[in-house]
Amino acid sequence: NAGVTQTPKFQVLKTGQSMTLQCAQDMNHNSMYWYRQDPGMGLRLIYYSASEGTTDKGEVPNGYNVSRLNKREFSLRLESAAPSQTSVYFCASRVGTSGNNEQFFGPGTRLTVL
């Protein structure tokens, strides 16, 4: 049981390049999330998917798109990367929408945009 996995672990992009961050979970969870964490800051929600087939914006969605490919996978795409998107990106999953279950986090993707 690998939990939540993210690829790649590290990435360096030039301004204007595009890339997709991959996230997968093997816990049969319904809800999945993408966060970013800037240095010295807490986590901010980018997008989430309450269940397969649905996605919604979080606190900081501008410049990102997401795809809930199936129940296991939730990808985050940067269409035209900007230096302001330099951050650590975390994916998380939960069983469902009830308040009585915790989030499980992946190890993160460290992205630098030059």
Add this chain to the structure above:
Amino acid sequence: DAKTTQPTSMDCAEGRAANLPCNHSTISGNEYVYWYRQIHSQGPQYIIHGLKNNETNEMASLIITEDRKSSTLILPHATLRDTAVYYCIAFFSGGYQKVTFGTGTKLQVIP
């Protein structure tokens, strides 16, 4: 979602209990209090959560005041490996999925 307030940093001697406070005075009746921690730049790790009653698991204890306006996370015998940033969050059951992580409390366990 209720806003939570935590001290920026705390120190604790190794082997002693670490008591981390959290204020959530605007919490509503269906919001759970969750605690996570983040060691270095790893993904946050779940510790414990509760609604009204005090809770205990193998990692920690959670004490929630009767009015639910504040809570305390207790690590009974802190070790150097407990040095981390601890986040207290209030999670709304149902509806909007947003879970807001503030800047948390940086706990330094001192040998």
